[in-house]
Amino acid sequence: MKKLLVIGSLNMDIVINVENMPLTGETILGKDIKYIPGGKGANQGFSAGKLGKNVTMLGCVGQDEFGEVLLNNLSRTNVDISYMKKSKDLKTGTAFIYVNREGNNSIVVVPGANSQCDKNYLVEHDKQIQECDFILLQMEIPETAVYYVIQRAKQLGKTVILNPAPAPEKIPDVILKDIDYLTPNETELARLTNNSCEKLEDMIDASYILIQKGVKNVLVTLGERGALLVNENGTEVFATRKVKPVDTTAAGDCFSAAFVIALAEGKSQKEAISFANAASSIAVTRPGAQSSIPTREETDKLLLS
Numbered sequence: 001m002k003k004l005l006v007i008g009s010l011n012m013d014i015v016i017n018v019e020n021m022p023l024t025g026e027t028i029l030g031k032d033i034k035y036i037p038g039g040k041g042a043n044q045g046f047s048a049g050k051l052g053k054n055v056t057m058l059g060c061v062g063q064d065e066f067g068e069v070l071l072n073n074l075s076r077t078n079v080d081i082s083y084m085k086k087s088k089d090l091k092t093g094t095a096f097i098y099v100n101r102e103g104n105n106s107i108v109v110v111p112g113a114n115s116q117c118d119k120n121y122l123v124e125h126d127k128q129i130q131e132c133d134f135i136l137l138q139m140e141i142p143e144t145a146v147y148y149v150i151q152r153a154k155q156l157g158k159t160v161i162l163n164p165a166p167a168p169e170k171i172p173d174v175i176l177k178d179i180d181y182l183t184p185n186e187t188e189l190a191r192l193t194n195n196s197c198e199k200l201e202d203m204i205d206a207s208y209i210l211i212q213k214g215v216k217n218v219l220v221t222l223g224e225r226g227a228l229l230v231n232e233n234g235t236e237v238f239a240t241r242k243v244k245p246v247d248t249t250a251a252g253d254c255f256s257a258a259f260v261i262a263l264a265e266g267k268s269q270k271e272a273i274s275f276a277n278a279a280s281s282i283a284v285t286r287p288g289a290q291s292s293i294p295t296r297e298e299t300d301k302l303l304l305s
Contacts (some may be wrong), residue, residue: 008041
């Protein structure tokens with residue numbers, strides 16, 4: 001198996017269940033509170049470690065209890081956290097998530113130590129970039145750091161996968177041409193291309209905008225409809241299994257990580273997408289972020305059923 005390097009954010013998700021969202025100036029009582037390891041980078045690192053092997057993560061936490069919990073959680077799936085940074089002056093990233101009785105949420109993220117997963121930190125760990133085969137990135141750390149790694153990775157001949165979430169209004173063309181796989185959802189694709197993505201045809205058109213700018217493959221996650229792959233060879237939709245979703249949190253993170261793990265194991269694009277669809281279809285049937293990620297055995301069993 002080839003080596004995967006995940007670079008990204010780590011947050012402690014503080015989830016508060018409420019009857020209704022508070023109005024401006026209103027004080028309400030919450031029903032309960034949960035502390036759940038999260039952050040897109042950590043979710044993808046955790047998923048990759050649980051589904052495969054040879055996974056290293058780079059990121060930054062604070063020197064606090066939340067940071068220790070997040071790092072220990074990654075270690076449980078055998079992710080190499082030897083090179084993680086512990087900030088001396090910033091606290092671990094935190095997301096405050098209010099969920100009302102209809103299941104709708106409102107989220108406030110305080111990036112904290114994630115801001116120190118910057119270019120300087122990544123330059124210091126160039127050896128880890130050199131030693132990996134695949135690099136998986138998201139956009140909850142400074143954009144300059146993400147773009148630096150993408151360009152450095154291509155200098156070294158690595159395979160680059162960017163999950164553009166949260167999506168910026170634009171990714172520079174000079175960066176797009178160095179991306180092997182871009183894995184947006186429908187909303188992120190629409191934002192990146194300033195294109196309507198209500199219909200499948202719209203999403204294909206939007207994907208080709210990115211292909212024309214140099215992205216090698218656009219892999220759009222479509223929720224219950226599966227995934228859309230667009231490249232110079234054409235387009236293909238990969239249907240996923242019908243399940244009853246309980247919580248879609250981290251489903252996209254699980255998909256991206258599972259897809260890269262399968263590629264690292266030598267599977268074809270189609271096999272890797274099928275594997276990713278299977279893993280994420282299990283994840284949506286369980287509550288929470290990292291707590292919803294399936295084991296390798298569960299995913300393989302579903303693929304054989």
